[in-house]
Amino acid sequence: xxxxxxxxxxxxxxxxxxxxxxxxxxxxxxxxxxxxxxxxxxxxxxxxxxxxxxxxxxxxxxxxxxxxxxxxxxxxxxxxxxxxxxxxxxxxxxxxxxxxxxxxxxxxxxxxxxxxxxxxxxxxxxxxxxxxxxxxxxxxxxxxxxxxxxxxxxxxxxxxxxxxxxxxxxxxxxxxxxxxxxxxxxxxxxxxxxxxxxxxxxxxxxxxxxxxxxxxxxxxxxxxxxxxxxxxxxxxxxxxxxxxxxxxxxxxxxxxxxxxxxxxxxxxxxxxxxxx
Ligand SMILES: Nc1ncnc2c1ncn2[C@@H]1O[C@H](COP(=O)(O)OP(=O)(O)OP(=O)(O)O)[C@@H](O)[C@H]1O
Numbered sequence: 230x231x232x233x234x235x236x237x238x239x240x241x242x243x244x245x246x247x248x249x250x251x252x253x254x255x256x257x258x259x260x261x262x263x264x265x266x267x268x269x270x271x272x273x274x275x276x277x278x279x280x281x282x283x284x285x286x287x288x289x290x291x292x293x294x295x296x297x298x299x300x301x302x303x304x305x306x307x308x309x310x311x312x313x314x315x316x317x318x319x320x321x322x323x324x325x326x327x328x329x330x331x332x333x334x335x336x337x338x339x340x341x342x343x344x345x346x347x348x349x350x351x352x353x354x355x356x357x358x359x360x361x362x363x364x365x366x367x368x369x370x371x372x373x374x375x376x377x378x379x380x381x382x383x384x385x386x387x388x389x390x391x392x393x394x395x396x397x398x399x400x401x402x403x404x405x406x407x408x409x410x411x412x413x414x415x416x417x418x419x420x421x422x423x424x425x426x427x428x429x430x431x432x433x434x435x436x437x438x439x440x441x442x443x444x445x446x447x448x449x450x451x452x453x454x455x456x457x458x459x460x461x462x463x464x465x466x467x468x469x470x471x472x473x474x475x476x477x478x479x480x481x482x483x484x485x486x487x488x489x490x491x492x493x494x495x496x497x498x499x500x501x502x503x504x505x
Pocket of ligand 1: 261266284285286287288289290291292293304474476
């Protein structure tokens with residue numbers, strides 16, 4: 230199953246087959262201060278799968294990722310057009326509460342960014358601030374276990390989160406996101422600051438987490454996409470009429486198809502290393 234991003238009849242047929250989608254992106258465009266950075270994107274994100282966004286620098290991967298929880302709202306000059314349906318509701322509807330949305334659609338960033346607080350507080354702070362009524366100790370333990378870091382930190386929960394190794398900090402940040410009981414996790418190059426062993430641990434963690442969560446991951450590492458993603462979206466840039474580069478989604482395929490028989494020449498050239 231695959232499609233390229235022109236709206237051909239076969240594309241629509243394929244899109245309609247995928248009705249287990251959490252997100253349905255319909256003609257989303259993103260502008261920064263009037264500059265069209267990302268052309269109309271159509272993509273459906275299937276539930277409890279890992280979707281990787283790949284492509285050369287500046288093709289709009291992070292820009293699209295930030296649309297899924299309206300993080301672009303926080304960037305001055307950024308404007309999003311089109312419909313982005315999350316479980317059937319357009320999240321760009323003015324009635325949608327973006328703060329609540331971000332609890333359901335959590336984000337993990339490129340550089341681990343634990344709070345300058347204890348490991349325990351890194352997890353407990355968000356839920357407590359949001360009026361969590363359950364047992365916080367249990368929530369902390371459960372989140373750290375799910376993020377596969379409990380055994381490493383259970384005897385030092387009062388230590389600072391920032392004193393952990395980079396890989397541990399990133400798993401702590403994933404635990405922090407999980408503690409908010411999200412539905413979807415957005416990950417923007419979550420391993421780019423990590424060594425190969427920590428990268429492997431985060432990848433294995435993602436494979437565990439997809440039993441419960443839908444994961445969308447931007448990665449520059451094609452091996453990583455091929456190791457963890459069920460689906461891969463390839464983005465590229467094109468030159469507009471003013472000579473400026475803008476991003477576009479070129480192809481969305483199962484990862485196996487993307488890496489063995491991509492449907493577009495652009496994806497084939499990128500994957501075979503002929504550009505990018
Ligand atoms: N905050 C911003 N303000 C203005 N322009 C931006 C901003 N963020 C991104 N852009 C522009 O939007 C386009 C897409 O950038 P984006 O960061 O989404 O690409 P990317 O594919 O994630 O790149 P990379 O792989 O290098 O991270 C680029 O032309 C970039 O310069």
